Amino acid sequence: MEDISQYDEDLWEDFEDDWFAPPQITYREAVERLQNLAINRTDVLVEWDGKQEWDGRRWRDDARVVFPEAQGLRVRLKSAAQLNHFERIVSSGIPLPERHAVWYPQDGAIKARLVGDFDQFHSALVRSLFPQQKRAVDLESPLGADLAGMLASTGAFHVSEAADGSGRSLRLVSVPPELSLLYNTRHGGGLSPSLELSGVSASNATEAQKILVAYGTSYLFGLAKAQGASLRLWDTGYRLGSRRGPSYSTKVRFPQRQYDAEPAELYGAGNAAGRHPVERYLKYYQVLEFYMPKAVDWEVTQQGVARQKLAQSPYSRTQKDGSLGIEQNQLDAVINLAVTPADVAGLLGDRELFTTLSNPRIIQHVETLEHDGSGAPLTSSDYRRDISSRVYGIRNRIVHMKEGGGVKGTPLLGLHSREARDLAADLRLVRYLAEKAMEHWATDLP
Template identity: 30%
Template sequence: MDDVQVDLNRDQAMDGLEEYQKASVLAIEAKGFELKGERSGAAIFADKGAAGRRPRDTLRAIGWSKISEVADDFINGVVQHEEYAGVVNGGKGVAEYYVRVHRSLGTIQLRSLERLDWDSVERTCEHDFTPNSPISAVSTSKASGEGKTVGFHVNSRKEKICVELSLASQTAEFLTSSWSFMTDHLIGRGVRDYSLKVFFDRGVDAAKVAETSLDIVSRIIFELDIRNGISLILSPRERVRFSFDAPSETPRIRFPKVKLPREVAALFSFASETLDNPPYVFLSYYQVLENFLPLAHRRDALKVLQRELRDPFFDENKDSTLIKLLNSIDRTKQVSEEDQLKLLLRDFVRPDKLIEFFGSTEMKHFESKGPIVGVPEISMHPKSDPLSTQVAKRVYALRNRIVHAKDDPKYGSIPVLLPRSAEAGSLKPDVALARLLATEVLINGQD
């Protein structure tokens, strides 16, 4: 089991249990987990059928005193949320979402949260909740080390829904937390996470619990931000942190020869600061491209004018040829941003670089059934549009999905691409493509 030590094996651990604990173990095992033994007074389970993963990555822990609570949730049909770190319990009518504060505001935000008093809120609901015990990381007094429970429980009589901020439940921790986090927590080093919990009346459809709870959580996060100055962030189920492949041969460092505007260099560099937010990375590279759109447009307009002026039949003394020239100028003024992008990629990006990129990339991502909806596919088929045109169409459509959030029926089939969504977590190939395009344009636009 890698370097993980378990104090007792399954049989030894089961021998010393109460009957209700044994029943709880069997209920959890029936959901795809296997008791491996015990460590630090906690039951250690492993995921069944987790081939290809490191043994330690399949391990989960739960204190024996809480095992019946977790088993009860499993019996009621608890599952992990599809997009965000958290769980949905359709049987109990509860959904739970991990939340965090931005790392740069952590201390300030936690102190703001301390001022939220559990006892200051009038409770008119019948939900069974108990504030979790204080944690040392949130203390009201550094000198005394005394902690204070952070949280609130608010309800809507009209909607018959409650929202609670408190430490994450045992079941959520069991399903979503890593082994290293759990072991640190079990031996007293770890700091438990907070979650927003949404309570419905029992009997509410599980699908509605999952869908409606996310709307409620989004609303309360918004209000906490503008009313209370507390910026909470939902955690995606799969955290995305990616880097770009280093050159196969690392050249020596040289005095810079590439000439580019300072603001463009800043945009390109900013992309590397936000690698945990793929849509932001993509937009940073798109802004680099956007900076060169007027240049590409002017170059193309000049080509059009030069063709007209070089026409052997052009005569500046004839109205018909002058009108033709004016019409050509008007047409160059009416080019859309998407068409400007097509011109830019056609004239500034080397075709062989695109062919090389798609030759070394998993093309399923760029097909019509790929993970990103509402954007054109890219095909290497000879009868397709030129590769630069296909790329421009996709890049522009993806840019629109990120920046356009219009409440308009005509955009209903192409929703905005949310920054912490599953789609955002699948953007790496598109981001790598945008980085290539930005690099090519910077290199070829120096003139």
């Protein structure tokens, strides 16, 4: 048998310099360098008690870099290997946390996180650089690697303003390490872009953020128009709302009930995950809208009046505003017939869903459900009127797309707003109502 001990020694010699070389700087030295840099700034603190203990997996009691004037942003220095990136931030960077951005006043540059449909961005990038490319690019392929390298080194969709000599420029680049450190962003395989705005000056962070929003928003609109890339600036208000997915039944039985074709198509369109949440919401609402004439006719007959406008909402509303000639009250009639108080109580028994629907800060300027003080639904309360008002209020904020706002100046719920990204709970609610309406007016199959 061949003696391989000599080969082992050669391998150890080859790897020794790269794998087992002692660190160039210790953790303590890294912290001290950051503390020395922070001395020159009043808006940065480096906190550390000088202790580190090994817990069997990692060192604990890491140092914290704190930015008191940036909403108290705190970032851990996990390793001395991060020193170079932290040095750049501490020496010359000012975080803009509301936009997940960093402003470098000395360089006249702002780098900001982007969110959106990255698949569309990838396609736009391929079309721009490789017009003859007919197929989508595998990001793991050599071409995908080329795209990632190009984005990291030179950026994409570069535009500049040279006419006035300002030197302003905009481009998309891969997410820089500073943004990943400060805001825990993900690189997304190297093709998750950020915006770089250069050649700008501002007197303070507030002004820098306004400049970023003004130029960045306009640039991304132009990019969407020219290239079809759906990207937008990060907003600090973005959240997920109710994170729990809708409770779909896994059982499909042979049809015994016949559902109206048009609402069924609208319901199917609302279930399309690829659609924007605002579109999905309106599709589910259109299901409810379809049944308004039937619900109104039933109420007119039950109330014994001659005309629709003389009939009143089944829920307590003012005499002036209670007429079934008003769409809000027609929605009342649909919900009153299709959904029972017990149905609603069962739905709102999901604590996470109810918490979202009772929080006025998630979807604003609409009805919120009252809780008992502990965050739970009120005992024996019929929430159908409140739910109807909330559904109709969100509908109004979406469809009244007028400059200056909707009814009584209510702010719009735009496609790229924070609230549009936070419609998960309300989508679940309006979807449930649409299902109940379709089931109520379904007929038996022969």
